[in-house]
Amino acid sequence: MNADRIRPTGSAVAGDRAAAIRVVVVDDHPVFRIGIAALLETLDGVSVVGSAASEDAAVELVLATAPDVVLMDLDLGDGSGVDATRRILRERPGTGVLVLTMLGDDESLFASVRTGARGYLLKTASPQEVERAIHAVAAGELLLGGEVARRAVSFLSGAKRAGGSPFPELTEREREVLELVAQGRDNPAIARVLVLTSKTVRNYVSAVATKLGAADRGKLIVLAREAGYGGAAEQPAP
Known part of the structure; x- marks a missing residue:
């Protein structure tokens, strides 16, 4: 499998994290993937159970580990984070998908949310914002980062004004x-x-x-x- 697994080691660690939010990290950039996984491991109540670099590996890993939250990049080389989200939620509808991406455009945001992602953050988000979003998504809430939320409001306002044309939600x-x-x-x-x-x-x-x-x-x-x-x-x- 084209995936890097990250597992807690030792029975004491396993016991301490039994009730933690289980997270899978999906990103095709190894430096960012390893870095964000290391950051998440420092957070109380969060346990990284695996990471993947591609769409297919992400789907396979989620099915194998059953995480509570998937931290999902959108640009996965030859694959798509939106398509990965769709495939994951088709197999495991209760999984919380939190998009963490450099793509702040309307197309990426609304494609992700319509596919079923519960959260959307830009990679410029602070560690505190990421932590808060993981807990919110794990609890079934919808969370958008500040800048993303402003874009959503602007988009919806524009769609309402363009309501007379076919598919006003399209750019x-x-x-x-x-x-x-x-x-x-x-x-x-x-x-x-x-x-x-x-x-x-x-x-x-x-x-x-x-x-x-x-x-x-x-x-x-x-x-x-x-x-x-x-x-x-x-x-x-x-």
Whole structure:
């Protein structure tokens, strides 16, 4: 498994942490992953039971260790933290996912929350904010960092003002991506049109599908075309 396990050692430690909040750390940057795990181990009432560097490893590790909270980065190299969250919550619905990321944009925030994450912090958060968020998420609460919360309020206000247009929750870039998806274009083709990487397009498509509640690309195309997207639509590749 592509995951680094961190386990308490010794029966005394195991006994002391029996009632602790069990945390898994997911981040593809080893220095940050190791550093945040070390920080969490210093907190009272928190026990790090493992860490992972990729989407697949994160899902496998969560299923193996059954943590209370998953500290989730969104950019996982070839994988997506949003997709990892979706897969984890499909298998273990009670798991608390706390996003800890450098991505403070609306797309990332709302894709994460719609997928089921209970918390969202930027990596600039203080250790005290991280500790508070872990306890809140473990208790079933929804917690957004200060700057993230301000963005959420701004986003919701803008969506309300734009309520007459289809899918007001989408950003302008997401609408561009959805238009091309509705035309039946695949991710590499969309990337060429918008001058983006295929990975970035994949993340946009995942965020749009999450916002609109589409289970797969085919259902997303149907929703988009019913709303008037797609123009002279091509048939999707089989």
